[in-house]
Amino acid sequence: MIIKLTGRLTHKGTNYAIVETAGVGYQVYLSSGTLADLPGGGEVELWTHEHVREELHDLYGFRSERERGLFLELLDVSGVGPKMAQNIMSLGKVEEIERRIDASDVAWMSRVPGVGKKTAQKIILELKGKLTDIGSSDPLGSEVVSALMNLGYSREQANQAAVQSEEGPVEERLKAALKALVR
Numbered sequence: 001m002i003i004k005l006t007g008r009l010t011h012k013g014t015n016y017a018i019v020e021t022a023g024v025g026y027q028v029y030l031s032s033g034t035l036a037d038l039p040g041g042g043e044v045e046l047w048t049h050e051h052v053r054e055e056l057h058d059l060y061g062f063r064s065e066r067e068r069g070l071f072l073e074l075l076d077v078s079g080v081g082p083k084m085a086q087n088i089m090s091l092g093k094v095e096e097i098e099r100r101i102d103a104s105d106v107a108w109m110s111r112v113p114g115v116g117k118k119t120a121q122k123i124i125l126e127l128k129g130k131l132t133d134i135g136s137s138d139p140l141g142s143e144v145v146s147a148l149m150n151l152g153y154s155r156e157q158a159n160q161a162a163v164q165s166e167e168g169p170v171e172e173r174l175k176a177a178l179k180a181l182v183r
Helices: 032-037 065-075 082-089 094-102 117-127 139-150 155-164 170-182
Strands: 004-012 016-021 024-029 043-053 056-062
Touching: 004 024, 016 043, 024 056, 043 065, 043 139, 056 065, 056 082, 065 082, 065 094, 065 117, 065 139, 094 117, 139 155, 139 170, 155 170
Parallel strands: none
Antiparallel strands: 004 016, 004 043, 016 024, 043 056
């Protein structure tokens, strides 16, 4: 699993960028705001989420851990996939999206292609009040949560297990979290 990617920006597409690191070019899907913020041809650092389905491995990139956290929260909403979550992320900065969700702004959320009134209401219902902890000060804990979610556990299960895991390297925390989930 790739959590962070640092390298040279070699190409910008309509909804993706190619970041070259150690001689390998990675295609990373980005929100329109993140894509616009990237410097042309310079060194970039992106937080990422690797989405695996069947034989495809897609990388979604973010400028901050907080932005990545919001994306993962959106993925937890049933019916929201990575493309829809990325389109929602293109509505604005993380703070604005969080504010609009907390304000139950269904009309604003419905501007996203593929997000109707019912989907917007579902997103708001499931995320309202949950977004204040995004980008916590424990990056290792968020790596454990992300790894557990990639293994098929829900965000709630992953968060509970990550909290129970001991301090230490990610590998040890992940083992402890998995043991807690098996019990």
